[in-house]
Amino acid sequence: MRSFFLPVLSLTLSLAASAIADPTLSPWKLHERRSHIPAGWTRTQKLDSSASVPLRFALAQSNIENIEALLYDVSHPDSPNYGNHWSASQIAAKFAPSTESIDTVRSWLIESGVEPHRMKLSPTKGWLEVASTVEEAENLLLAEYHVYDHETGTKHIACESYHLPEHVTPHVDFVTPTIHFDAKVQKRTDKSYGRVPIGQPGQGSTPKTTGQIDGLLTQIEDCDKQITPICLRALYGLWYQPVAGDKNSYGIVEYSPQAYVQSDLDLFAKNFSTGLEGVSPTLVSIDGGSVPTSASSFDYNGESNLDLEYGMTLVTKGQNVTLYQVGDSVEGASFNTFLDALDGTYCTFEGGDDPNQDPVYPDTASGGYSGQEDCGTVTPANVISTSYGYNEADLSAAYAIRQCNEYGKLGLMGVTFLFSSGDWGVAGNGGYCLNADGTQSPDGTIFNPAFPATCPYVTAVGATQVSSGKNVWEPEDACEQVIYSGGGFSNYFSTPDYQKAAVEGYLQANPISYSKDIYNSTGSRAYPDLSANGANYAVAIDGSFSLVYGTSAASPVVGAILTMVNDARISHGKPPLGFINPTIYSAGFAGAFKDITNGTNPGCGTLGFNTTKGWDPVTGLGTPYFPSLLAKWLTL
Known part of the structure; x- marks a missing residue:
């Protein structure tokens, strides 16, 4: 099998x-x-x-077989070319x-x-x-x-x-068209498996919610009950005011019709964000992406509100946040839609993607975007956070590999890509697992990894929690409230060099007792790379606050932390971080993360994998500690 x-x-x-x-x-x-x-x-x-x-x-x-070595040349801390990122024209010439x-x-x-x-x-x-x-x-x-x-x-x-x-x-x-059924990207669903337009109500969503909050708890002693910005600042040492905001950039990606509500952002800012009331992210519309004012519900607004409320607050009013709103509300979008806009060389025939796999613009449907597809029209931010994803098995390997290589090319240009690792532990979206014939079902028994989290050229972010009765000064646990941190081993990608020692160390110290028929034991890309809190977030949605859970909460938090590291580097005349994985897995960064050693990520009828000292396929290297990361990255 x-x-x-x-x-x-x-x-x-x-x-x-x-x-x-x-x-x-x-x-x-x-x-x-x-x-x-x-x-x-x-x-x-x-x-x-x-x-x-x-x-x-x-x-x-051309030269795509060398992309890993080329990327390491500008991303590994021991390389003399660290930080010497490429231009778009150099990328185009090298890989045409x-x-x-x-x-x-x-x-x-x-x-x-x-x-x-x-x-x-x-x-x-x-x-x-x-x-x-x-x-x-x-x-x-x-x-x-x-x-x-x-x-x-x-x-x-x-x-x-x-x-x-x-x-x-x-x-x-x-x-x-041949074997591919790779259609529009969908949000991670909690009710059903199938290809439905992202952000549509009734199809489930990430993040998840347990409902409205009766009253906000704003004291740091209450972080085991509600996570607010002060909890995250205390957990990760993020007490920093940006000084190079006009030279730095942080991007958050949303896929229509999922969109934020300004009144909710203002409600959140009134309680937690000095100077951000009335402030909106800078909207970059891709293929008709817009922020409608009519829809207001968790299904429509939960994801975007969460991402922007915490992303904007943690980088403060001193750093603008760019919102990439992708796709019109009729046709929707795929990851390729976004990548086309960032890199014109990625666009397909006459600036459009294959109609059997990706949305086609102009959209001739009523209310659709009638303009030409965006192709190489958008400058990527230094850090880009995305909280959407597929199951790896939803895609053919060739489609996934080609897209993964594009993340590698953008890493060469100095872009840091973050993707949430999923909320179903070792299972895929909706709790679906693989069967021996490669199909997916709720009663499958084979672990079902996520994509793009398994792409070796992105940074996958899992989820932790402040467990009941604990405080922010104690170690967090793997998230086991409402969601489970996505993690495991890819079925498509081999183990990248930067990760081999960490993964081998985990496997030697924690022999996996599961049959090799239920996970890929042949030496593959393991994920996540790191984690951040993903439980009990207080989020303003539809005029009130709700408790929200998800790795989709963790990704924008890590994005904010890395954006502030970039701010300090830029203020010292240094280039942005770019692809961070070779650095964070290096020996010199071992002390920059808080190790998570309690919890598992169940799924597919198992307890999943276990956390342990060092890297593990539940929480990765652990959670970031900003002062340590800042000190170490400023030396590079």
Whole structure:
């Protein structure tokens, strides 16, 4: 059952001459195979052979195999190039698909009978599109296309597997439409598994709430009952006033229709944030993202209100916070929608993503965003916090790997990406776990890791709590109130070098007794990287305060702490932190985190993993302590 953990398969086939235009193009290799139909989808009928299908070939990026080494060169504290981040033009030049890749794929298509006028290369040279019929696509890829129906009424075109000639395979990341069902990103759901637009009421949400608070508890002695900004400042030593706010930047990402309510931000500021009443984050609209004034409920506003109330308060009025509001309220957005806006080289054909995977703009629906898709139009902030995510198994490995490499490229540019690790322990969103055939269900028994948290080029943030009866001066525990800190081992990504010693140390000191059939024991990226409090937050929502829980609370808190470290570095003439993982795992930073040694992250019918001294797959390295981090980072 290990097979569904493998990103790319390589089965060599002999092909009959009648299947392709030129039999000399053999042998062929299996490029991707899907082991199951995703939840909610049913294969219904064979696709008509004369129907049109726009094939898109994602061309392999040059030097992408070296991205880890290149990223370490500017991110490892022992490197002489630490902090020498790249420009966007350097990134584009280094990773653009080679002329050889373009020519190889184009030549194969021409030899197979595709006329040149039916091929188009994207402006970024990352994608080659072919106007094709189903019959031709099936012959080109040795595939069989069917129509798939979703329980919501959505239809999709896909195949079970596809092949490429052996000499073409190294030049193509993946082809669409093929095995992928990677649609719009959704919020982590607590009620159901399935692809629903993010932020829609009735679909569950992260964070979670236990309801309204009868009365605010604002004393530091009450932090085991309610978390407020003073609790977080005491827990993590964040007593700092920014001095370089005009040169620094902190970004928080929200996906429409989830949006903040200004009156709630003002209510929170009135109680906790001197000078922030009436202050809004700087809105950067991506593909029609807006902040509507009509909706007001936890489902619509809980996430954004939480992120901004605590993010803005912890960095104080001296540091502006940028809100990236992504997607219109009709079509929604995917992570690729946001990444396209940050990096024009990531955009697909003619500035748009594949319509079978990502939203297409202009949105022709009533009330939709009618402008052109944002492509390379947004300057990324130094630190970007995101509290949304998939289950890793929702995506094909090729799709996840390509997106992960993009986070690596942005890390080269000096951007720190933070993602919440999920709220279901070792289970996936909604408590879904994997079955032996790769499907997901509530009664599955195989651990179901999160993405992008498992991408080795982002920093995954888990959750802790101040347990009942304890105070902020005592060690926190892993979060086991309402939510469980997401953590475990990737099924797609291998263990990065910066993490090997920490993970090996954990496994040696804490032998895992579970069967190797329920988690990936083959040496993979482990998460989270660090943690922060995620329980009992007092959040202003819909005109009153509610108790809120989630790793989505922890991520913006860590983002605020790192933003203040950047402020100090910038004020001393130093560059921003960029990708932090090689540094925080290094020996020199061992004392910069408060170790968490109590608690587990249950899921999939197990207690999950256990916390322990040092790194663990529940709380990572522990919680950040700002004075220690500041002192250590100022020496780099």
